[in-house]
Amino acid sequence: MCGIVGYTGMQQAAPILLEGLKRLEYRGYDSAGIAIMDDGSISVQKVSGRISKLCELTEDGKTCPGNVGIGHTRWATHGAPTDINAHPHMSNDGRFAVVHNGIIENYLALREELIGKGYHFESETDTEVVVNLLEMYYTGDLKNAVMRVSSRLQGSYALGVVCSDAPDEIVAIRESSPLIIGIGAGENYFASDIAALVPYTRNVVYMEDGEFAQITPDAIRIYDLFGNPVSKKVQKVNWDVQTAEKGGYEHFMLKEIIEQPRAVEATLRPRIRGSEIVLDAEGLDGEFLRKIRRIMITACGSAYYAGCAGRYAIEALCRIPVSTELASEFRYGDPMVDSETLVIVLSQSGETADTIAAVKESKAKGAPVLAMVNVVGSTVAKLADFTLYTWAGPEIAVATTKGYTTQLALLYLFALYAAKETGRVDDKRYRHLLRALRSLPKRIQEAVDLNPMLDRYAEDYRNTRSIFFIGRNSDYAMAMEGALKMKEISYIHAEAYAAGELKHGTIALIEEHQPVIALCCNTIVQEKTMNNIIEVKARGADVLALAEKNNSEIISVADRMMYLPEVEPVFAGVVEIVPLQLLAYYTAKCRKCDIDKPKNLAKSVTVE
Ligand code: AGP
Secondary structure: OOEEEEEEOOOOHHHHHHHHHHOOHHHOOOEEEEEEEEOOEEEEEEEEOOHHHHHHHOOOOOOOOOOEEEEEEEOOOOOOOOOOOOOOEEOOOOOEEEEEEEEEOOHHHHHHHHHHOOOOOOOOOOHHHHHHHHHHHOOOOHHHHHHHHHHHOOEEEEEEEEEOOOOOOEEEEEEOOOOEEEEOOOOEEEEOOHHHOOOOOOEEEEOOOOEEEEEOOOOEEEEEOOOOEOOOOOEEOOOOHHHHOOOOOOOHHHHHHHOHHHHHHHHHHHHEEOOEEOOOOOOOOHHHHOOOOEEEEEEOHHHHHHHHHHHHHHHHHHOOOEEEEEHHHHOOOOOOOOOOEEEEEEEOOOOOHHHHHHHHHHHHOOOOEEEEEOOOOOHHHHHOOEEEEOOOOOOOOOOOOHHHHHHHHHHHHHHHHHHHHOOOOOHHHHHHHHHHHHOHHHHHHHHHHOOOOHHHHHHOOOOOOEEEEEEOOHHHHHHHHHHHHHHHHHOOEEEEEEHHHHHHOHHHHOOOOOEEEEEOOOOOOHHHHHHHHHHHHOOOOEEEEEEEOOOHHHHHHOOEEEEEOOOOHHHOHHHHHHHHHHHHHHHHHHOOOOOOOOOOOOOOOOOO
16 A cells, blocks of 8 residues: 655656655555656665655755655555555556556566567566556557546556656546546646645645546546546545644644544534434435345444444444445455445545455345445445545544544444334433433533543553453453554553453463553443452452443553443443543553554555
8 A cells, every 4th residue: 555646847846755655654665666757767765764754855845856756655566665665666668657556467468478579677566567668559649648548448547647748747647546637727636635735736646446547737638548538526625734733733633633523513413403413425324224124334444343333322222233244354255245235434534445345245145235434435435325434634644543433433323323213212212312322422522531641651552462351241442442542552462352251261461560451441241340359359450440430440450440421321332442441542652662554564454
């Protein structure tokens, strides 16, 4: 998974490309490079390591003259992160350079074919076949060459191309990987993500799969892969630079935790009008929902855990069976879904390969798909039958926080809407729950304010090797996300465990000072979890519990406490996760981890 940018205009291209790549670093950051049209020939600068290294190499682009170019920041899929494997890649004849996000699935066969025709390869990447195919098919007509090459490629790709015969042009090609065109005055751009365009323009065009664009400073011509012109709507981006910047916080992750009340508010408010819930997804109405016999929620990572938490609310309110499945399992599991199964997919980026595949598999089986995604115009959004956006704004930290809580909030909203439309809740309970939904942003803020001591608690985990997160029912689902947050940013092994299951083996691991985080927010099973706290303490565990602030029983058995404000139990998850996010953040901070860009991770995994 990578980030690509392109610029053509009257300014020096290299500094603009490097600035754009910095804003895409979360998409992958093991190597970076730029290719600039310089006086009729292409000059490439590329290096393994972070973009800062490329900036040093080129004095922030000053040493790279030229007003047209493309850039790339890489998350390795084919070939280790080395200088040679870094993009851009050049054709043998030096006439083309290419940057690529995605996977060319038939690259080995293409590579063999090209080698058989006398081409040589420098890198181990799949991308290098693209640039040499361009050379092979080029007969002076760039558009024709692009169409012929695209017809040979199988897999996913967002490609940026420069050609020395077209010195003021950049070409963008999209198939199953995000690509957006930015429109300036006498200059134009492309990028994998809006964040790279926002400092320069807010007028954008979303490319669709199977389209390519020839972009010059004064014109943008978009075609389908048969060469037919395609007309597109220009959209206005309302994310300003500050929104995509850190806003004064030390890390994007902390900024995004703190802005969760606003993000959840932005996600819910426009959909609650008076005493009505209005879902902005045409056709997702009572008549449709009354035909649904079961729900399957599928996603990856934190999005999957949001689904596991949302499942409890949907079952409690709608009394309809809900199952959850990892998208990477779902896509190959010949899933039992049909026209009476609503498949709900969750994805912050809307570009996660396994989730996209799960959508396609569901549709192939005739199941209607509801997507809840954060990125407008993303692939999942476009493929689904119904799309509800989470409107969390750009999420830059690799570890999701507001992406997760807005997904969960949207699942709660959907659960209440569906319960009302299928007659499962009476008016009184509906109005009570609608008020509770409206109050969630405030409850999230209270969860932040009630726990000022988490940075001190985090110090206790500085040298910890493993932590258990235990809970029952919806608390168990929250434990899953709490454990993932701890693992992915502090690199401490953490395991979520059903509290009632410990005695069936795992309790053998509990020894003196073993840290255990016990979630006791679900009032129905709270007493049982309290017994589990006593069980592990009897074996020497050190227990940090999370419960409502006036719960004296839990306070009496735990060693330390995190507090939950009073909140409607069925919607507690979106509040309960906040102290766990902050605890993970402060633990990672005291362990001096790279919080916004944890090792080995990328923000959106657009490959299998
Ligand atoms: C979350 O903290 C992780 N970075 C990861 O698990 C993420 O949730 C997962 O890759 C799914 O991403 P998506 O929501 O963009 O589909």
